[in-house]
Structures are given as structure tokens and as C-alpha cells.
Amino acid sequence: MKNFLFILLFTIVACSPEQDDDLVDTESADSVPLDSLNLEADPSLKRNTANLIYTETFENPDLSTNPQAGEFYLEHAVDHSFQLEENIKREGSTAGRFEIRKGDPKIWGGHRTEMSQTQSTAQNEGWYGISQYFPETYVSDTSGEVLLQWHDQSDAGEAVDRSPSNALIAADNRLKWMIRWDSDKIMNSGTSDGTIYIDLGQIPKKQWMDLVVHIKYSHTNTGILEVWMDGEKVIDRQNMPNSYNDTKYPYFKFGVYKWEWGNPATQRVIYFDEVRVGTKNSSYEDVEPNTSAEEVKTDNINMMVNSYNVDCVGEMEGTCLLVQEGGMIGTENWENFYNDNIEGFTYEPGFVYGLLVKKTKVENPPADGSSIRYVLESIVSKVAQ
Numbered sequence: 001m002k003n004f005l006f007i008l009l010f011t012i013v014a015c016s017p018e019q020d021d022d023l024v025d026t027e028s029a030d031s032v033p034l035d036s037l038n039l040e041a042d043p044s045l046k047r048n049t050a051n052l053i054y055t056e057t058f059e060n061p062d063l064s065t066n067p068q069a070g071e072f073y074l075e076h077a078v079d080h081s082f083q084l085e086e087n088i089k090r091e092g093s094t095a096g097r098f099e100i101r102k103g104d105p106k107i108w109g110g111h112r113t114e115m116s117q118t119q120s121t122a123q124n125e126g127w128y129g130i131s132q133y134f135p136e137t138y139v140s141d142t143s144g145e146v147l148l149q150w151h152d153q154s155d156a157g158e159a160v161d162r163s164p165s166n167a168l169i170a171a172d173n174r175l176k177w178m179i180r181w182d183s184d185k186i187m188n189s190g191t192s193d194g195t196i197y198i199d200l201g202q203i204p205k206k207q208w209m210d211l212v213v214h215i216k217y218s219h220t221n222t223g224i225l226e227v228w229m230d231g232e233k234v235i236d237r238q239n240m241p242n243s244y245n246d247t248k249y250p251y252f253k254f255g256v257y258k259w260e261w262g263n264p265a266t267q268r269v270i271y272f273d274e275v276r277v278g279t280k281n282s283s284y285e286d287v288e289p290n291t292s293a294e295e296v297k298t299d300n301i302n303m304m305v306n307s308y309n310v311d312c313v314g315e316m317e318g319t320c321l322l323v324q325e326g327g328m329i330g331t332e333n334w335e336n337f338y339n340d341n342i343e344g345f346t347y348e349p350g351f352v353y354g355l356l357v358k359k360t361k362v363e364n365p366p367a368d369g370s371s372i373r374y375v376l377e378s379i380v381s382k383v384a385q
Contacts, residue, residue, distance in 0.1 A: 050298035050358065051286045053121055054277035058084060058096045072115035072275075075255075077104050081113035090131040090208045090273035090289055098255045102266040114255030117277060119153055122251040125216040125224075125280035129287030130254055133271040134205045141262035144171025147270065149257070150215065150250035152243065158186050165243040165250055166215065166225070168200075175200040177227065181241035183219045193219075194241065200234055208273070210289045216280070217243040217250060228284070252277055298360045300377060304329050305337075305353040307385035312336055321347060344376035354381035 049055070054071045062069035067082045076082050080099050089095035100111040130148065148168040154160045167178045176199055182192040209230060216224035223242040227235035243250060254275060256268045274289035306322035322334040342357060356377040 047286050047290075048282075048298060048360075049286075050300070050360075051127075051278045051282040052276055053279060054117060054275070056096070056115070056275040057092055058089075058094050058273055059092045063096075070115070072117060072254075074113070074115050075107060076113040077107045077111075085271060088133055088135070088271050090133070090210075092273075095133070095271045095273035097269065097271055099267065099269045100256055100258060101268075102261050110257055110259045111261075112255065112257040114253045114257055115272075115275075116151075116253040117251045119248070119251045122153070122249040123279060124249050126214075126252075127276075127278035127280075127282035127284070127287045128211075128213040128215075128252060129274065129276040129278075129289050130211045130213075130272065131208050131274040131289035132211070132254075133208050133273075134203050135269055135271070136206050137267075137269065138203065138205060139265045139267075140170060140173040140203060141265040142172055143258070143260045143262035144169050145256055145258040145268060147254065147256060148211075148213075149253050150243075151253055152246055152250045153248040155186065155247050158246075159188065162187065162244070163192075165217075168211075169197075170203055173203055175203055177235060179225065179237075179242050180244070181219050181223075182244045183241075185245050187244055192244075198235055200229065208289075210274075212284050212288050214284075215242065215250075219243055219245040298358060301325060301357055301359050302329060302380070303342075303355045303357045303374075305347065305355060306334055307350050307352050309347075309349070310336065312338065339370045339372060339374055342374045342376055345379075350385060352381075352383045352385055353379060356380055 056071045058070070060070055061084070063082075064084050067074040067076065074082055077100075080101070081104070083097045083099075084094040085097040086094050088097075096115075098113045100113055102111070104111050132147065146164070146167050146169055149164040150166040151164050152162060154162065163178075163180055165180050169176045169178055176197045178195070178197050180192045180195045182194075184193075210228075212228040214224065214226040216222070218224075219241050221239050221241060223237070223240055225235055225237040225240070225242045226233065254272055256270050258268060276287040276289075278287045302325070304324040309319045309321050312318055312320040321337040323337040324331070324334055328335070342355070345353075345355065347353075356379075358375040358377055360373045360375070361371060
């Protein structure tokens, strides 16, 4: 669910992506062959939802009447800008259908229908998974449009009409990845230290295209940009600049934004599904649009550990910690902890511990292993007894 009260403050105004100073963003002033990595074929992959901050699978029927009911905020102009689609979907029952028409009123300087991550959740590094579909009726033109963008947040006193530092652009029936970077703390509008376009091939039609993106933002030679298309790594830029010198970090948007119309195109329809945004602790498996990636149930829980341990009887031989979880905490009831250990926790007798622990259900545990994994997040308290 959205964790913010959204203030309208967004995003791009632009021209042709073929010129360095043309693709321009606006936002509120306040605010080389590469190795193939085909992970999708491995059915044992698990998705750790604890590392995800956004998940939009377009399965919420409320989106039909309220496009703001999902994980992301939708910027759109008219009713046909966004709909749920039953006949074309990557997984589940429905996908998101995004449409702009040449006659639509402009919003924030252009024709757009985009879903956006809230700015306050942007981090210095993240993982992104997106599945998108171009119908047969998709007619490309030379002016191009933005499909994905990582929108930068200007510092106080800095021009807001800047192009995104990273964007996926469709033009001339091809997909291109744009990267811009600049080291100036106050950046001049329309200029940057560097701009490159990476051609990713022809636009695939009538098929779902799965993307996984990993970005560590930096305006110096410490940045990372990795992009996979359908399991194949197509961009691998390690220790290279990939963003602007801003205090805050870029936030993610997906949909379609067109700065101007060319011929013969008068309409854009693109479908999205299985969109996920993860933290720097995420992985390819956590965000990939993969039906075989079974989600792993993970919870952060409070746990108390007593100052002494006891002999275990029955389930394991040896000694066990005495612990409390959930509603047992604060009572005089303690239970034996039969797991091998709490990963990352070193127990010292004579102290009662208050812990914050990540508790994960283990799928297909070994015969002599536990079905629950405990990992220490932090020691909240340690009191001598």
C-alpha cells in the first residue's frame, strides 16, 4: 500500500532522445559481449519479500475504479490512460494497460500515463523487476517515448528541468538505454558531464519482455548499472558514473511518456505486469518477473532469550535456549528453542536478551533441519540476571 500522502510534484518534459540536451525532466522545486545469466530456468528460486518495498501485480480489482489504489501513484490525464487488462497478462488474472493518445491533454508538460515510486522511499541502491508487452498495433516513430525512468531529485537552487539519469526509451522501432551523469553540485539545465545511449535491439511485439535492473547510484567511478532482458545480461557497467551529484536519490517510474508526436503514430498502448522494487539487500531472484520464483514468507519478530538454558528432551539432545515470542513475551512462560541457532547471535549466559529477529519459513528443509530460520536483526536489550 502507499505509505505517503502524495503531493503532485512530478516529472518529465522532453524532446528527441537523440540529442544530448533534449530529453528533459521537470519536478517540483521542493521536492563488449556480455555474459548470459539465465536464472529464470531454475525452478528452485525463492523470492524474499522482506527485501521488497514495492510490488504491483495488478491483481487488485479496485484499480479499475481507483487507479491510485495500488502500490504506486498514477499520473494520468483521462480515463483511458489506465485500465486493468484480462486478455494480456504476464501472470495472474490481469495486467496494467497504459495508453496515451495524440489528442489527450498534456500533464506536466507532455502526454503521459506513468506509475511512480514516492520520492521519500528512494535509496542509494536498488533492484527493479518489470515485465512489459508491446502489442502488434504499436507503431514507432522517430520522436520516441520514455517507458522506464529513474527520475532525479534536484537540490535547492538547482534547475528542475533535467533529463533522468537513467531511462529506457523506445524510438525508431528500437529500445535504447540512456545514461547521464554530472559531478556539479548545482547542475546547469540541459548539460551533463556525460551522456550515452545503449542500443538494446528491436522492440519485441506480442510477447512479454522481462527486465531486471540493478543500480547503485553515483556521479563518480563507484556506480553500478546492470540490466538483464529475458535472463540475458545486456548492460554491465561496473565502477562507472550513472547519476547526478544530488543529495537525494532517483525514484522509479514506469508507463509511457511522450514529449512530442511524430508520424504516423497517434496512440501508444503498452502493458505492464509483475513490477517490483527492492532495496540494496535484494537480489535478481527477489524482483524478477518469474512465475517459478516462489515467495518466501518472512517476518520480523520480537523475541526474549532467558539468562540460562536447559537440557533438551525429545526433539534434540543437548541444551536449548529458553525463549518467548509473540503473546508469550512478558509472561512467566518460556519454551525450549529447538532450532540450531539464531544466526548472528552469540549467547552469553547470565543475561536476559530482547532481540529483533527475522523469521523465515524454510521450504524443503533437510531431514534433520528446522523448517524455520531465525536471523538476528538487532539486540534490543541485554540485562544481567
